[in-house]
Amino acid sequence: MSKKSTSDVMLDCYQVSKNFGGLQALNDVNLKVKHNTIHSLIGPNGAGKSTLLNVITGMITPTHGSVVFDDTPMLDLKPHEINQLGLAKVFQTPAIFPEMTLIKNVCIPALAARDGSFKLNMFQKAGMKSIESFAEETLEEVGLKDSIHKEARFLSRGDKRRLELAICLAHRPKMLLLDEPTAGMARHETENTILLLRKIADRGMTMVIVEHDMNVVFALSETISVLAQGTIIAEGTPDEVKGNPKVIEAYLGEEQE
Amino acid sequence: MEYVVSILKKFPLTVFALVVLTMPFWFPWIGGYGGLATKIMIWALFALGFDILLGFTGYLSFGHAIFFGVSAYATGLMFKHFSDEIIPAMIVAVIVGTLASVIIGYLTLKKSGIYFSILTLAFGEMLHSSALSTFGSFTGGENGLTLPDMIPSMLGIEMRGEVMFYMTAAVLILGYYIARRISASPFGLILKAIKSNQERLEYTGIDVQKYKLGAFVISAIYASVAGSLMVVYEPYVGTEYLRWSTSGNLVLMSVMGGMGTLIGPIIGAAFMLYFENVLSVPLGEEWLLVLGLIFMAIVIFLPGGFTDGFKLIYKKLIGKKSDGEEN
Numbered sequence: 001m002s003k004k005s006t007s008d009v010m011l012d013c014y015q016v017s018k019n020f021g022g023l024q025a026l027n028d029v030n031l032k033v034k035h036n037t038i039h040s041l042i043g044p045n046g047a048g049k050s051t052l053l054n055v056i057t058g059m060i061t062p063t064h065g066s067v068v069f070d071d072t073p074m075l076d077l078k079p080h081e082i083n084q085l086g087l088a089k090v091f092q093t094p095a096i097f098p099e100m101t102l103i104k105n106v107c108i109p110a111l112a113a114r115d116g117s118f119k120l121n122m123f124q125k126a127g128m129k130s131i132e133s134f135a136e137e138t139l140e141e142v143g144l145k146d147s148i149h150k151e152a153r154f155l156s157r158g159d160k161r162r163l164e165l166a167i168c169l170a171h172r173p174k175m176l177l178l179d180e181p182t183a184g185m186a187r188h189e190t191e192n193t194i195l196l197l198r199k200i201a202d203r204g205m206t207m208v209i210v211e212h213d214m215n216v217v218f219a220l221s222e223t224i225s226v227l228a229q230g231t232i233i234a235e236g237t238p239d240e241v242k243g244n245p246k247v248i249e250a251y252l253g254e255e256q257e
Numbered sequence: 258m259e260y261v262v263s264i265l266k267k268f269p270l271t272v273f274a275l276v277v278l279t280m281p282f283w284f285p286w287i288g289g290y291g292g293l294a295t296k297i298m299i300w301a302l303f304a305l306g307f308d309i310l311l312g313f314t315g316y317l318s319f320g321h322a323i324f325f326g327v328s329a330y331a332t333g334l335m336f337k338h339f340s341d342e343i344i345p346a347m348i349v350a351v352i353v354g355t356l357a358s359v360i361i362g363y364l365t366l367k368k369s370g371i372y373f374s375i376l377t378l379a380f381g382e383m384l385h386s387s388a389l390s391t392f393g394s395f396t397g398g399e400n401g402l403t404l405p406d407m408i409p410s411m412l413g414i415e416m417r418g419e420v421m422f423y424m425t426a427a428v429l430i431l432g433y434y435i436a437r438r439i440s441a442s443p444f445g446l447i448l449k450a451i452k453s454n455q456e457r458l459e460y461t462g463i464d465v466q467k468y469k470l471g472a473f474v475i476s477a478i479y480a481s482v483a484g485s486l487m488v489v490y491e492p493y494v495g496t497e498y499l500r501w502s503t504s505g506n507l508v509l510m511s512v513m514g515g516m517g518t519l520i521g522p523i524i525g526a527a528f529m530l531y532f533e534n535v536l537s538v539p540l541g542e543e544w545l546l547v548l549g550l551i552f553m554a555i556v557i558f559l560p561g562g563f564t565d566g567f568k569l570i571y572k573k574l575i576g577k578k579s580d581g582e583e584n
Contacts (some may be wrong), residue, residue: 055462083462095460097453108450109461111443117464120471122444131443171462 004084010035010206011056011087011177016065018051025051027230033175033223036199038207040217043227044250051228052178056208057089058082070174071257080117086174090181094160098153102144105152105163106135108172111127135170142166142196158189165196173208182216194219220240226250262571270437272537273520280302281422288535291422292307292490297530298425299486302432305523306479309436311508312517313445314472315360315452316369319504320377322398323361323384326499328354328484330388333402333494336409343409343416347485354481355474362473366466369455378501385499401495409489416489425486432479437517439475448472450518515562524563 011033018026027046033039041049054060056067058079067074083089088109097105105245110131114120139148144163145239147155150162161181168176181197182190194216199209211217217224217238224241226234228250234241241247266271280294303325311317328350335346365376388396396402409416416424439445447468452459459465488494497503506529514525529548539543559566 078464079459080462080464084462089460091457091460095457096455097450099453100450104446107443108447108463110457111447111460115443117462118467120444122439122442122475124442124444125438128443167457167461211334 008035009033010070011208012066012068013052013056014066014068016052016055016067017060018048018055018060018062026055026065026229029065029227029230029232030194031225031232033206033208036204036206037222038201038209038220038224039225040209040211040221041225041227042211042214042217047227048230049227050179053177053208053210056177057087078215083115083171083173084112086172088168088171088173088176089159090164090168090176090178092179092183094157094164096152096160096163098150101149102139102153102155102163102166103132103135103148104238106138106166106170107131109167110134110138113171138166138170139163141169141200143192158185158192161185161193162196165200169200173205175208176200176210178207180211181209182211182213191217259575269520270430270434273433277426277430278423281419281425286455289531291418293530293534295422295425295490296487297428297527299483299490300423300510300526300530301523302425302429302486303480303483304507304514304526305429305432305436306476306483307507307511307520308470308476308478308516308519308522309439309448310476311511312519312522313448313452314438315470316366316469316473317374317508318365318377318476318502319374319501319508320361320365320379320381321476321480321507322499322501322503323377323381324354324358324480325484325487325503326384326388326494326496327357328481328500329488329494330396330402332485332488333404333492336404336407336488336492337402341407341409343411343489347482347489350485351478351481354484355478358474358477358481359470362470362477366469366473378504381499381501381504385496385501388499390495396494396496399494399496404492407492409492422491426489428482428486432482433519433523440519444471446466453515509552509560513562514551515564516562518562520534521562521564528563 009032011031013031016026016029017024029052031052041052043049051060055062056074058074058077058081059196061075067085069082069085072085073087077085097108101200107128114131136145136148139145142165144159144162144166147159152160155163178197182193185193190213197207197220209217209220219237224236224238225232226241226244226247233246233250234244236244277298281291284290284294292496307318307321331353332346335349340346361377361380365373365380368376389398411424414420447458447463451465451468455465456534484498487498510525510529511522513528514523515521532544532548541545555562561568
């Protein structure tokens, strides 16, 4: 699905730092995400995970450093431009279009993928058919085919997340950024989400996941980066990270459970 | 009843056109008169365009009188200095209104919510006061731009009475048709998504700023056509066309009729003007008070406006029908 890039690194954050007033949220963070892998970002609260995610999606500009996605430098790009490059974000609280039906929710990114970031197609109706059937397929993929004409606000929280995932997938991105995809989910919902994400990844999707639930992280990731106090203190396969004394220390210092 | 609604649903444009075009026949029965019908059409067009901005994107402009007023002045000046032919006057007026909307939209749409509303209000008041002072020599200042004994014409046909009514009605029907097409288009879908969740839209690869400007300019074109028609109908331009109260009336019409429904603001405009000119007669001085009470009642009990009310009544009737034998 994703085009071959010149290197096998899809996302390259180089020496990214961010200061908020006197607080250094990120300190020379280097992060390389390879093609077709699931890369998790973990760390105690306040470690800078969300800040890093916001830097990548263009919501905040770093104090210094660079972010390169698929050989394109991304700093100074607007969120919609970053998205058009093929990077889609799944928010922590489901960001959907609540007053619209599911099918319309998914038609919008499908249109954005077909027509670009702006097109004055006021009189067009033809072509919506192909968009709609594509949206329907995408909804089927995440398991929401039965409620395509329902308004999105009536969905359960778990289904809202599925819908958001469908919105992101309908844009046919090269990479998905997921901010705590299982937060607030019941156990069986979490398991379903793991299966779903695995299925999507197996078809050739690169993912960056920020997650608290270690079961999810270990079940999905090929690579894990551990952030603590704005720097990456460890990186490696799940097994390598599990045994790393620095990681244990960082977590034990913060969380009791 | 179900039959009537199914026809409404199937042929909304035809029904709309029929109601509008037959107005000279039925409007006098309820106390209306020819000139008022034309005025209602003009305001309906103004409110219809406003719905593309407020109803679809949720951006509440308090300065839409700018485009109505600027275009009215342009039309008046064309009549005064060029000719009484309406086609060149209206074309120039719409171009002037559109240009104004591109500039003002570009500057104000960077903000949202209350800040956008206040910025548009500020622009409106700026233009209103400069029409009174700085540009007084063009606008006629407080006296307005008077065009004594002027009868505008189109290709030699004088624009008054029924001719004016049918011309305005044709423009309104066309405007309604275009607005419905926009509503059903991908462009319209994205405008409605702005109201629903602007942040999600930005992170979905959509250049929201351009869509907002698009909606703003389209609604301003409607306002410009309406402003220009107003001067054709009544060859006079007053500074009140630029005043905030004109924008305010527009908001009232939209809210009373039902935002985002296209037909709602048209009904709102018709109701407001009918009330102001016909129902106000027996009420005397108190008519504004009564209008205020009606407005309050709608906001409290029917947030979706008249269109919501019709839906509720319809549901009640259908409900009765399904468990009883009423026709």
